[in-house]
Amino acid sequence: MRNPEEYFLEKYSRQIIMEQVGVEGQKKINNSSICIIGCGGLGTSAAQYLSMSGIGKLIFIDHDSIVLSNLNRQTLFTEKDIGKSKCEVLTKKIKNINKSITVNYYQKKINENNIDQYIENCSIVLDCTDNFESRLLINKFCHNKKKILVSAALQNFDIQAFIFSSWSNNKNPCYKCIFPDLTTTENQSCDEMGIIASVAGLGGIIQANLALNYILKLHNNFKELILLDSVRLDIKKIKIEKNKNCKVCC
Numbered sequence: 028m029r030n031p032e033e034y035f036l037e038k039y040s041r042q043i044i045m046e047q048v049g050v051e052g053q054k055k056i057n058n059s060s061i062c063i064i065g066c067g068g069l070g071t072s073a074a075q076y077l078s079m080s081g082i083g084k085l086i087f088i089d090h091d092s093i094v095l096s097n098l099n100r101q102t103l104f105t106e107k108d109i110g111k112s113k114c115e116v117l118t119k120k121i122k123n124i125n126k127s128i129t130v131n132y133y134q135k136k137i138n139e140n141n142i143d144q145y146i147e148n149c150s151i152v153l154d155c156t157d158n159f160e161s162r163l164l165i166n167k168f169c170h171n172k173k174k175i176l177v178s179a180a181l182q183n184f185d186i187q188a189f190i191f192s193s194w195s196n197n198k199n200p201c202y203k204c205i206f207p208d209l210t211t212t213e214n215q216s217c218d219e220m221g222i223i224a225s226v227a228g229l230g231g232i233i234q235a236n237l238a239l240n241y242i243l244k245l246h247n248n249f250k251e252l253i254l255l256d257s258v259r260l261d262i263k264k265i266k267i268e269k270n271k272n273c274k275v276c277c
């Protein structure tokens with residue numbers, strides 16, 4: 028029978044063995060809390076890898092229930108789960124993956140009045156939603172509440188990702204700096220555009236990876252839009268400056 032320290036060292040040994048992680052880095056992972064807004068293709072994939080890495084606390088927010096057409100890309104959901112709450116089912120599955128972590132969930136649609144209470148106890152927010160209205164709202168609150176925001180979007184075979192820290196200096200952009208003209212009425216979601224299973228999974232893994240890089244103080248560039256073409260496996264990075272006229276972060 029292993030004692031708790033032996034269990035920790037063995038369970039995360041393949042991470043701890045790396046110089047860039049070590050026991051200290053693994054403890055940072057275990058002491059981190061991350062809020063995942065949207066438990067669809069991006070959210071389920073990110074949640075899976077973050078829980079396996081040992082993130083101490085995960086918070087899931089999603090008001091939707093599981094439908095048959097989700098199952099091509101929303102990992103961990105099965106036909107038996109159809110009709111059930113996404114965040115409730117995800118919580119159960121994640122606890123099966125890693126019983127050591129704390130998971131809270133809220134079966135709610137985020138809005139101006141409730142988002143504060145969901146994100147206040149985490150340092151990192153993963154925007155895994157599929158519409159501009161939610162993305163603009165999450166961006167505004169993460170800037171105002173000084174949260175690291177890891178955003179991703181999927182479009183057919185393409186993935187866009189970004190880690191934001193717009194509040195930490197006067198150079199880092201926010202989501203609105205990149206898309207200043209975006210309004211909440213432009214709402215075509217990935218459901219309407221189509222998405223292939225592996226691309227959704229990859230998008231969530233990129234978000235989990237950006238969050239872990241931040242926790243471990245490895246490389247993070249807060250001014251870089253990452254564009255991945257999953258057909259050619261080309262990655263482009265576009266440097267983005269803060270928009271001095273941004274209504275959110277300036």
Ligand SMILES: [Zn+2]
Nearest residue numbers: 201204273276
């Ligand atoms: Zn901005």
